[in-house]
Amino acid sequence: MPEASWSPTDESPESIESNWLFHLVRQRFHSNRSGREHPFYRIELADAVHVIAVTADDKVVLVRQFRAGSAADSVETPGGLVEPGEDPLTAGARELLEETGYAGDPPILINQCWANPSLLTSRITTIFIRNAKIAAEVSPDPGEELEILLVPRSAIPRWVRDGRISHSLCVQGLLAWMIAELPTGPWPLARGPETQFALKSLLLAVLYFGLLLASLRLDRWTFGPLLGGTIAFGAWWLVAHLDPFQGALLMRGSRLGLRHLVLRFLASLSLIVISVVLALIVWRLVHAR
DSSP states (O other): OOOOSEEEOSSOOEEEEEOSSEEEEEEEEEETTTOOEEEEEEEEEOOEEEEEEEETTSEEEEEEEEETTTTEEEEEOOEEEOOTTOOHHHHHHHHHHHHHSEEOSOOEEEEEEESOTTTBOOEEEEEEEEEEEEOSOOOOOTTOOOEEEEEEGGGHHHHHHHTSSOOHHHHHHHHHHHHHHSTTSSSOOOOOOOOOOOHHHHHHHHHHHHHHHHHHHHOHHHHHHHHHHHHHHHHHHHHHHHOTTTTOGGGTTSOOOHHHHHHHHHHHHHHHHHHHHHHHHHHHHHHTO
């Protein structure tokens, strides 16, 4: 990082208020450019962490709680303060468990930012946890009355836009998470391990295509639905694998770019080719009888 443009003077910081939560100080700084001096106020506050936890069925774990600053309830991602020397990823998993009772896969770092660099020393870490599920009883801090919400992942952009999620630090973390979903984004989110090819899947595929071919001899009314199902599954598979933005929340409902259109065109073309090949095979099998 570049050197700061202001530096503290030799004068000791003046303590104005100190309690269990924060330490308010006043300290004089001088400009390294002009040499002018000016007193600044700083609130020394512990770092914090926010957790984006998603269940196996694509629900985001949120909490609703009262906030004294707004004098209103606030819908937020779970989180809390980081203990001195504690790893933010460990702190996030702990806060998620305490506030909601949920736990999941090892946490993944999304980003870190300053809560408010003009006044606060606190840095905010946002982490992501997959496959969250109930693992313990809820044990919130005194004074916390939390309502746990399970919100469909696809609804998060709408909740941010509508202001139902209005905590600025939670909003920035959620937006950073959605950006990280993009495979060509500035910091692509680490993906889970690729699903290994299973012998059971191979046996089911052989059984299915065996039924497809056997239906030619047994009952053409059976063959038609089986062939239609094969083509429909092929279309879904092609779009899901050739379109990298298919699952990205920020891309839903947006206008398609050139790369997006080319990929969908190739998927459609591949589907047409597969359909023609299948039709030729069927035609040959039927007329060979």
